[in-house]
Amino acid sequence: MEHFARLLKESWTLVESDRERLSGHFYARLFLLDPELRTLFPAEMSGQGDRLLEAIVTATQTVDDPESFDEYLRALGRDHRKYHVDPAHYATMGVALMDALRSTAGDDWNLEYDQAWRDAYAAISAKMMAGAENDRNPPFWHGEVLTHERVGPDTAVLTCRALQYPLPWRAGQYVSVEVPRYLPRVWRTYSVANAPNDDNVLEFHVRTPTGAGWLSGALVRRVRPGDLLRLAAPMGSMTLDRSSTRDILAVAGGVGLAPVKALVEELATYNRTRWVHVFYGARRPADLYALPGLRELVEAHPWLSVTPACSEDPDFDGERGAVSDVVTRYGPWTNHDCYVSGSARMVRATLRALAEDEVPPSRIRYDTFGNL
Numbered sequence: 001m002e003h004f005a006r007l008l009k010e011s012w013t014l015v016e017s018d019r020e021r022l023s024g025h026f027y028a029r030l031f032l033l034d035p036e037l038r039t040l041f042p043a044e045m046s047g048q049g050d051r052l053l054e055a056i057v058t059a060t061q062t063v064d065d066p067e068s069f070d071e072y073l074r075a076l077g078r079d080h081r082k083y084h085v086d087p088a089h090y091a092t093m094g095v096a097l098m099d100a101l102r103s104t105a106g107d108d109w110n111l112e113y114d115q116a117w118r119d120a121y122a123a124i125s126a127k128m129m130a131g132a133e134n135d136r137n138p139p140f141w142h143g144e145v146l147t148h149e150r151v152g153p154d155t156a157v158l159t160c161r162a163l164q165y166p167l168p169w170r171a172g173q174y175v176s177v178e179v180p181r182y183l184p185r186v187w188r189t190y191s192v193a194n195a196p197n198d199d200n201v202l203e204f205h206v207r208t209p210t211g212a213g214w215l216s217g218a219l220v221r222r223v224r225p226g227d228l229l230r231l232a233a234p235m236g237s238m239t240l241d242r243s244s245t246r247d248i249l250a251v252a253g254g255v256g257l258a259p260v261k262a263l264v265e266e267l268a269t270y271n272r273t274r275w276v277h278v279f280y281g282a283r284r285p286a287d288l289y290a291l292p293g294l295r296e297l298v299e300a301h302p303w304l305s306v307t308p309a310c311s312e313d314p315d316f317d318g319e320r321g322a323v324s325d326v327v328t329r330y331g332p333w334t335n336h337d338c339y340v341s342g343s344a345r346m347v348r349a350t351l352r353a354l355a356e357d358e359v360p361p362s363r364i365r366y367d368t369f370g371n372l
């Protein structure tokens, strides 16, 4: 297995710096092999298109740890049902991937590399197909927007009800979202900001700093109550371990508060014994949109404390600085279960702080949507 993983990583270095060419070749080949596949992708390919290749490559690079990535790949397979991907498509994608790798790598590509990628792709696609096949849920749910509130110039909190079928997510997980009316076939992941409930209602917190994020832009600025969304495949491992008796540290940056709020709501249904400390960082006080709701939860639950922090307001009447630094000031957190949610850089900084406190990695849960 070590040799196999080394071959994959070594060969990846031949194409890594030429991602654009790899991606261009992959999609050109894919659509030539099966022109029908083009209809599964959005009209505007930049950004979205790369996600497929990205997912394949990420999975291939993690093949040396098959146990821990088994569930990830199955979930990815379940998630891909929303694109109406079938087993024949997986075979076509494999051919396009191999062609793209060979032509981008050039003369240094060899037979050993070729075999390693073919084996890796076969293993990954088999797991993804198994995940898709065993999924009893629909490929996606329709969700009707119930409420939409602008809580800042760039930020919205919205709720929607999944229609027809129950949507079984766990507190802390994320789902894929599409807004067919404005951006058909463009899917992005968002953490669900509330705990599962009998009403099948999901809450999302979305922020889009000026100019960034098509889908987030539509969710913040265009979506209205009554609009239909599509939701797919709950994923992610930032979930509660109910068997643990350790106290909890949750660190959230900006709208990274969403999954943390869901976890706290879930804890409110059964916790009596674990202290739960939430650190909630934002740039300015006006960005702490969720603070009033959190304060209500603190009033209701004696085991909960919330510490807000502002990183860009030297006059803030509370903790100042990046939330990762603030957490360090309150530590050590060595004996806590830790949850971290925010931008990739915020997560990285917080993981470093927790490593200094010697928190065992197995007690830290996080999901990032960007590369760490």
Ligand SMILES: NC(=O)C1=CN([C@@H]2O[C@H](COP(=O)(O)OP(=O)(O)OC[C@H]3O[C@@H](n4cnc5c(N)ncnc54)[C@H](O)[C@@H]3O)[C@@H](O)[C@H]2O)C=CC1
Residues within 6 Å of the ligand: 191, 207, 252, 253, 254, 255, 256, 257, 258, 259, 281, 282, 283, 284, 310, 311, 312, 321, 322, 323, 324, 340, 341, 342, 343, 344, 345, 346, 349, 350, 366, 367, 368, 369
């Ligand atoms: N499950 C998850 O991990 C989730 C992650 N997110 C991500 O969270 C991010 C939130 O973005 P915004 O609301 O714009 O937050 P932001 O960029 O305004 O940052 C909020 C706070 O996070 C901390 N922070 C940011 N960059 C940092 C750095 N380099 N080092 C240390 N601390 C840092 C600071 O305390 C800052 O005040 C997005 O990237 C979003 O994709 C959102 C929801 C769920």
